[in-house]
Amino acid sequence: MPNKVPSKGTALLMEISSVYTAFPQITSLSVAGEKAETVDTTTLDGGAAKTKAHTGYVENASISGECLYDPDDTVHIAFIGKVRTPAVNNFKVTYADATPTSEIYAGVGFGFDKSASPADMLRGSFTIETTGAVT
Amino acid sequence: MKARLHLDQFCDISKVTPELQPLVSWVPGLDRDRKPTQVAVYKAGTIFDGAIALQLCKTGQAAPADDEAALALGWSEQQVESQRVEYQMNAMGINNKGDRDLFRAGVIVGYHADGQYKPGPNWEAYHQAIMEKEDAEI
Numbered sequence: 001m002p003n004k005v006p007s008k009g010t011a012l013l014m015e016i017s018s019v020y021t022a023f024p025q026i027t028s029l030s031v032a033g034e035k036a037e038t039v040d041t042t043t044l045d046g047g048a049a050k051t052k053a054h055t056g057y058v059e060n061a062s063i064s065g066e067c068l069y070d071p072d073d074t075v076h077i078a079f080i081g082k083v084r085t086p087a088v089n090n091f092k093v094t095y096a097d098a099t100p101t102s103e104i105y106a107g108v109g110f111g112f113d114k115s116a117s118p119a120d121m122l123r124g125s126f127t128i129e130t131t132g133a134v135t
Numbered sequence: 136m137k138a139r140l141h142l143d144q145f146c147d148i149s150k151v152t153p154e155l156q157p158l159v160s161w162v163p164g165l166d167r168d169r170k171p172t173q174v175a176v177y178k179a180g181t182i183f184d185g186a187i188a189l190q191l192c193k194t195g196q197a198a199p200a201d202d203e204a205a206l207a208l209g210w211s212e213q214q215v216e217s218q219r220v221e222y223q224m225n226a227m228g229i230n231n232k233g234d235r236d237l238f239r240a241g242v243i244v245g246y247h248a249d250g251q252y253k254p255g256p257n258w259e260a261y262h263q264a265i266m267e268k269e270d271a272e273i
Contacts, residue, residue: 008230008234009227009229015150017150019144022194022225022226096248101167
């Protein structure tokens with residue numbers, strides 16, 4: 001029977017020097033865009049209903065989220081380092097189910113935006129484009 | 136420069152250097168398809184040497200295990216302990232500010248799979264104090 005799994009307890013871990021290290025102060029996290037790719041195979045002599053087929057490829061997921069940004073934090077510094085000096089870096093997403101379930105994504109394209117406003121804390125917004133299979 | 140891990144940490148085996156290989160342990164786990172597999176970890180108590188030791192201390196994953204690391208880090212024992220607790224919360228996905236306060240105070244030690252609090256050593260005392268406050272307000 002499916003369980004109602006809470007969002008709280010979900011964690012993102014970044015590989016730093018081979019150690020998966022928790023990304024601190026995350027306020028939201030999204031893993032989106034993983035999708036089997038299809039192609040329109042409708043032909044001029046076909047029926048009314050359009051047809052599609054698999055290409056055999058899968059569109060990779062992108063990971064994005066927001067955090068309370070700390071310019072002195074080791075993990076935030078390491079992440080911004082990947083933005084400025086790109087290199088493939090593994091990330092692990094751990095959900096809060098009973099098992100718990102973990103998925104490893106190879107991050108290849110990184111972004112990190114910062115925002116400051118009088119009525120809020122210093123915040124960061126991050127994106128991770130992934131490559132290859134999820135393991 | 137040495138540091139000792141506070142808790143088990145997952146290891147990215149694809150990034151393990153020859154110096155770190157002896158530190159890797161394998162524990163039973165599940166793969167993405169929920170099939171049993173062996174998962175690489177660095178176990179709590181593992182001693183890291185070199186620059187990685189300082190990095191692990193800064194994140195709160197480890198504590199200095201020699202004077203060189205303690206000097207390089209430059210933190211008091213209280214700061215090291217505080218960062219350990221911060222990291223533990225990050226690793227457990229305790230991001231809500233109120234929940235972090237409860238964790239720091241020992242009221243909770245985490246979440247159950249259904250999202251409910253796991254009571255900590257100060258759970259009873261905390262709720263007793265709330266009840267007393269409410270009684271006083273009546």
